[in-house]
Amino acid sequence: MLKSGSVLLLRRALPLCRLLNSRFIATTSTLRIGAIAHERLSPSPINPRPFRNDQFSNAQSPATASPRSVREPVALFRPCIDIHKGKVKQIVGSSLSDLSQTLVTNFESETSAAEFARLYKEDGLWGGHVIMLGADALSQAAALEALAAYPGGLQLGGGVSLDNASSYLDAGASHVIVTSYVFSHGRLDSERLRLLVHGVGKQRLVLDLSCRKKQDGEYVVVTDRWQRFSELVLNEETLANLASSAAEFLVHGVDVEGKRLGIEEDLVRLLGKWSPIPVTYAGGATSIKDLDLIKDAGNGSVDVTVGSALDIFGGDLPYQEVVSWHRKQLQ
Numbered sequence: 001m002l003k004s005g006s007v008l009l010l011r012r013a014l015p016l017c018r019l020l021n022s023r024f025i026a027t028t029s030t031l032r033i034g035a036i037a038h039e040r041l042s043p044s045p046i047n048p049r050p051f052r053n054d055q056f057s058n059a060q061s062p063a064t065a066s067p068r069s070v071r072e073p074v075a076l077f078r079p080c081i082d083i084h085k086g087k088v089k090q091i092v093g094s095s096l097s098d099l100s101q102t103l104v105t106n107f108e109s110e111t112s113a114a115e116f117a118r119l120y121k122e123d124g125l126w127g128g129h130v131i132m133l134g135a136d137a138l139s140q141a142a143a144l145e146a147l148a149a150y151p152g153g154l155q156l157g158g159g160v161s162l163d164n165a166s167s168y169l170d171a172g173a174s175h176v177i178v179t180s181y182v183f184s185h186g187r188l189d190s191e192r193l194r195l196l197v198h199g200v201g202k203q204r205l206v207l208d209l210s211c212r213k214k215q216d217g218e219y220v221v222v223t224d225r226w227q228r229f230s231e232l233v234l235n236e237e238t239l240a241n242l243a244s245s246a247a248e249f250l251v252h253g254v255d256v257e258g259k260r261l262g263i264e265e266d267l268v269r270l271l272g273k274w275s276p277i278p279v280t281y282a283g284g285a286t287s288i289k290d291l292d293l294i295k296d297a298g299n300g301s302v303d304v305t306v307g308s309a310l311d312i313f314g315g316d317l318p319y320q321e322v323v324s325w326h327r328k329q330l331q
Contacts, residue, residue, distance in 0.1 A: 074300055074329045074330065075291075075294060075295035075298060075300050075301070075302055075303055075304060075329060076127075076303045076304075076326055076329055076330075077125065077291070077303070077304060077305075077306065077322055077323070077325065077326035078125075078127050078128045078129065078280045078303050078304065078305045079116075079120045079125050079128035079305070080128055080129050080130075080131065080282070080305050080306075080307050081113050081116050081117065081128065081129070081130045081131070081143075081146055081154070082131045082133055082307065083113055083130065083131065083132050083133060083139045083142045083143055083146075083158075084105075084133040084134055084139065085134060085136055085138055085139060086136070086138025086139055086141065086142045087108055087109065087138075087142075088108070088109040088111060088112070088113050088116060088142075089105055089106075089107060089108045089109070089133070090105070090106040090107040090307050090308040090313045090314065091104060091105050091106060091133065106308045106313070106314065107308060107313045107314035107315075109312075109313065111312075112142065112145065113130065113142040113143060113145060113146040114142075114145040114146050114148070114149040115149075116146065116312075117130075117145075117146040117147070117149035117150040117153070117154060118149045118150065119312075120150060120153065120154070121149070121150040121153055123323050124327075125153075125323065125326065126153045126154075126174075127153075127154075127155065127174070127280075127303070128153070128154050128155070128305070129154065129155045129156070129157055129177060129206075129250065129280075129305070130143050130146050130147065130154050130155065130156050130157070130158075130173075131157045131158045131177070132156075132157070132158030132159060133158060134158070135158075135159045139158070143156060143158070144171050147168070147171045147172035147173050148171065148172055150172070151172035152172060152174050153174065154172075154173060154174060155173060155174055155175040155176070155177050155206055155250075156168045156171075156173035156175075156176055156177065157176065157177025157178070157179075157206070157208060157250070158177075160176045160177060160178045160181060161178075161181045162181075162192070162195055162196050162199050165178075165196065165199060165200045166199065166200060169200060169204055174204070175204050175205060175206045175247060175248065176200060176204065176205060176206065177206040177207075177208050177250055178196060178205065178206070178207060178208065179207070179208035179209070179210065179221075179223055180223040180224050180225075181196070182196065182207070183221075183223045183230055183232075186223075186228065186229065186230045186231050187230065187231050187232075188230070188231075188232050193245055194245075197245050202244070202245055202246060202247060203247050204247065205245070205246045205247055206246060206247060206248045206249065206250050207242055207245070207246040207248075207249055207250070208249075208250045208251075208252075209221050209232075209234055209238075209242070209249050209250070209251050210222060210226060210250070210251055210252035210253075210254055210257075211234050211251065211252075211253070211254060211267070212226075212229070212254045212255050213255060213264070213266075213267075214229075218233050218234075218235070219233070219234040219235075219267055219270065220232065220233055220234065221233075221234060222254055226252075226254050234251070234267075234270065235270075235274070236273075236274040239271075239274045239275050239276065240274070240276060243275070243276045243277045246277065247277065247278070248277060248278045248279065248280065249271075249275060249277065249278075249279040249280070250279075250280050250282070251267070251271060251279060251280070251281055251282070252281075252282045252283050253267050253281065253282070253283030253284060254283070255283075256283045256284035257282060257283040257284065257307075261284050262284045262286065262290065263281070263283060263284040263285055263290055263293060263294060263297075264281075264283060264284065265293065265297050267281070268281050268293075268294050268297040268298045268302055269297045269298065271298060271301075271302050272297060272298030272299040272300075272301050272302045273299065275301065275302075278301075278303065279301070279302055279303070280302070280303040280304065280305055281294060281298070281302050281303070281304055281305070282304070282305035282306075282307065285304060285305075285306045285309060286309040286315070286316075286317060287309070287317060288317075288321060288322070288325055291304055291306075291322070291325055295329075306322060310322065
C-alpha cells in the first residue's frame with residue numbers, strides 16, 4: 001500500500017509522464033513520415049526513380065502500378081560518364097568505329113570516372129549511366145572504379161552480355177544496359193533477351209533502343225556502335241512488347257547526339273506517348289530551354305541526359321544550373 005507522500009508524488013508526476021509520452025508519439029510519427037518520404041524519393045534497384053504525389057488505387061501497390069499511375073509526371077536529369085580507352089570523353093557517338101581516324105572527340109577530361117561518380121553522388125543524382133566505348137582493359141577498370149565510388153547509383157553499359165552482366169551488378173551497378181547483345185543480324189534475338197532477363201532479372205535491366213530516323217519518318221534502332229540499322233522500328237507496339245523485359249529504356253537520338261544541334265523533338269514525343277516504363281532520352285540538348293522542351297514534349301515522363309553541352313565536359317551549359325533544374329522538378 002502506497003503512503004500518502006508517495007501518492008502525492010505520483011499524482012504530480014503523471015502530467016509530466018503524459019506530456020513526455022505525447023511528445024514521444026509525435027516525434028515517432030514525424031520520424032516515420034520522414035522515413036516514408038525519404039523512401040519514396042530514394043532510388044533502389046526495384047524502384048529506381050523517385051516519384052511524388054503518389055496515389056494508388058485499391059488494386060495497385062508501388063510494386064505493381066505503372067510509372068504513370070504512381071507519380072505525378074516529373075522529368076529528371078540523368079548524368080553520364082562515357083569512357084574511351086580509360087579516359088572520360090565526349091564524342092560524336094555515330095563516329096565510333098574500329099577505325100580510330102574516324103572518331104570525332106568533343107572533349108577529353110583529366111578528371112577520372114570515379115571523381116565524376118563522386119560528384120554525382122554528392123549532388124544526389126542517381127540513375128545515370130556509365131558507358132564503356134570499347135572493350136579495352138583501361139575502360140573496364142575506369143568503369144569499375146566509378147561503380148565502386150557510387151554503388152547502386154549508376155547503370156553500366158558497353159559490351160554487356162549474359163556472361164558478364166551479373167559481375168557488373170555485383171561490382172555496384174544498379175542496372176546493366178544492353179543493346180547489340182540482344183540483336184543478331186539486325187533482328188531482335190528474343191531467346192538471348194529471355195535468357196538475360198532470367199539471368200539478371202527484369203528489374204535490373206535497361207534496354208538501349210538508340211535510333212536514327214529513316215527517310216520514311218520512322219525511327220529505327222541502330223546497333224553495333226550505332227553503325228548498323230536493325231529491323232526494329234521504334235513504335236507503340238515495340239515499346240509495349242519490350243517493356244515486359246526491362247525496367248527502363250535508354251534512347252539516344254543518334255542523328256543529333258554529341259552535335260549540339262537541338263533535340264529530336266518528334267522522338268521525345270513518341271517516347272512520352274508510348275513508353276509504359278521509365279525512359280531516358282539523350283541527344284542534342286544544349287540549354288535549360290531544351291530540358292523544358294523535353295519535359296513538355298515527353299509529357300513529363302521522359303528523363304534527359306546532357307553530355308557535351310555541359311561545362312564539366314567542355315560545353316557552355318553550367319552543370320550546376322542543370323542540377324538546380326533537376327531539384328526543382330522534385331519540389
